Amino acid sequence: MPELPEVETVARQLAPALTGRRVVAVQVFDAKIKPSALEPLIGRTITAVRRIGKQVGIGFSQPGIPEAGPWLCIHLRMTGRLAWAPDCRQPPVAPLRVRFRLDRGALLFHDTRRFGTLTLYPTLRDATPAGIDPTGRAFTPARLAAWLAQSASPIKVWLMRQDRLVGLGNIYVSEALHRAGIHPARPARSLSFDEAARLHKALRLILRSAIRCGGTTIFNFENAVGAAGQFQRRLRVYGREGDPCARCRTPIQRLVQQQRSTFFCPTCQH
Numbered sequence: 001m002p003e004l005p006e007v008e009t010v011a012r013q014l015a016p017a018l019t020g021r022r023v024v025a026v027q028v029f030d031a032k033i034k035p036s037a038l039e040p041l042i043g044r045t046i047t048a049v050r051r052i053g054k055q056v057g058i059g060f061s062q063p064g065i066p067e068a069g070p071w072l073c074i075h076l077r078m079t080g081r082l083a084w085a086p087d088c089r090q091p092p093v094a095p096l097r098v099r100f101r102l103d104r105g106a107l108l109f110h111d112t113r114r115f116g117t118l119t120l121y122p123t124l125r126d127a128t129p130a131g132i133d134p135t136g137r138a139f140t141p142a143r144l145a146a147w148l149a150q151s152a153s154p155i156k157v158w159l160m161r162q163d164r165l166v167g168l169g170n171i172y173v174s175e176a177l178h179r180a181g182i183h184p185a186r187p188a189r190s191l192s193f194d195e196a197a198r199l200h201k202a203l204r205l206i207l208r209s210a211i212r213c214g215g216t217t218i219f220n221f222e223n224a225v226g227a228a229g230q231f232q233r234r235l236r237v238y239g240r241e242g243d244p245c246a247r248c249r250t251p252i253q254r255l256v257q258q259q260r261s262t263f264f265c266p267t268c269q270h
C-alpha cells in the first residue's frame, strides 16, 4: 500500500499538469462509485494538488472564492493509480474506474482491485485528518517525546496509529526504528528523550530520502507517469529477514505485531 512518500511523489507529479485545468465531464466506469458524488466538480477549476496524509488531495475553485472550493481526496489503497493523459477521448480500458475530462487532457484513476476511494470534502480543513504530518514543522522531538510518554503501546504500533502522526506505514516505521537503534516492541513510554529525538531525526531522514527516490515499489506501486519508486534498494530491514544487518552483519529478524510484519536487527535495536 502506498505510504507517505509514494503519495507525495504522485501529488508532486500531477500538480503541474492539473493546476489551472477545468473539469469538463466526469465519467465513472465502476458501479462501486456513485457518479452523483463527483458531479459537483464539473465546471470547477483545479487550484492545487497536494498530499493530505496518505491521500492525494485535489483542490477546486469556488465561484468568487478561489481558495475555498471543495477538495477531492483519493486514497490509492492497494492498486490505485492516478495519471494525467493528454488525450481525453480514448475509449476506457480496464481497470479504469474514473476519468475526469479536463479542458486539456484527462485525469485517470485506474485501480485493478478497486479498494481505492474518492471522497469529496467541502473545504481543505474538512479534508485534513486529525494528527500532524511527520514532514511538517509542527512535528518536533519535544512533541514526539511528550506523546510517547503517555503510551504503553509498543513503539512500532504507536507510530502506525494515524491519529497522532499521519501517513506512517510499515515500511518506513521499520526502517526508522532501525536507524534510530530502537527495538520495535519497546513500550512507547520507555523511550528516553534522547531516544525520542533520535527516532524523530530518523523518521525525517527516511521520509525525505524516500521522497527523493520517488517512493518504494515492492509489489505494484507506480507513480503518475507509470514508473516504479527507487527506495526499495535502500531498505535496510524491511522485507530482509535473514539478510545480514547493514551495520553489524547480524541476520535481520521478523516479528508480527498486530498482524503486520516488523523487521529489525536484534543486535542494533534495543
Ligand SMILES: [Zn+2]
Residues within 6 Å of the ligand: 245, 246, 247, 248, 249, 250, 265, 266, 267, 268, 269
Ligand atoms: Zn545490526
